[in-house]
Amino acid sequence: MKHFLSLLALAGAYALLIAAVPVSAHIEANAKALAQIDDDWSNAAVAKDVEKVASFYAEDAIAYPPNEPMAVGKAAAKKIWATYFADPTFKISWKTVHAGVSGDLGYTTGTYEDSFKGPDGKLVTDKGKYVCVWRKQKDGSWKAIHDSWNLDAK
Numbered sequence: 645m646k647h648f649l650s651l652l653a654l655a656g657a658y659a660l661l662i663a664a665v666p667v668s669a670h671i672e673a674n675a676k677a678l679a680q681i682d683d684d685w686s687n688a689a690v691a692k693d694v695e696k697v698a699s700f701y702a703e704d705a706i707a708y709p710p711n712e713p714m715a716v717g718k719a720a721a722k723k724i725w726a727t728y729f730a731d732p733t734f735k736i737s738w739k740t741v742h743a744g745v746s747g748d749l750g751y752t753t754g755t756y757e758d759s760f761k762g763p764d765g766k767l768v769t770d771k772g773k774y775v776c777v778w779r780k781q782k783d784g785s786w787k788a789i790h791d792s793w794n795l796d797a798k
Contacts, residue, residue, distance in 0.1 A: 674745035698722035702787035748780040
């Protein structure tokens with residue numbers, strides 16, 4: 645009887661382990677998909693496509709640009725990017741380093757680099773990091789709800 649109970653407990657533990665594998669694989673797949681969305685967002689910024697960049701934000705998003713006030717709402721975030729893109733010398737790209745998903749919320753973090761000509765005409769290159777919180781929408785798409793980036797100390 646003891647042997648049977650031990651075998652039953654082992655079978656139960658194995659069943660729980662098997663049941664957990666698809667869940668963690670699903671979360672990892674969601675995180676990879678979110679990282680790809682973040683990379684697509686960077687590509688839109690490289691192309692200076694303000695409409696496409698703004699499309700990654702939820703309507704109630706808040707952007708936290710460096711050295712500027714919060715931009716509350718998708719339209720305000722779009723205005724920040726439009727100002728950046730209006731400078732013909734401005735370039736930016738970022739690379740996702742970490743991504744995670746839990747339910748309808750996710751995050752991406754990474755590094756970015758931008759450049760532009762400063763007031764003295766010399767090229768300024770900045771490097772920094774970012775954190776973005778995403779929310780899954782009713783249609784299944786992911787939209788940025790909190791987008792923060794800041795410069796690395798020099």
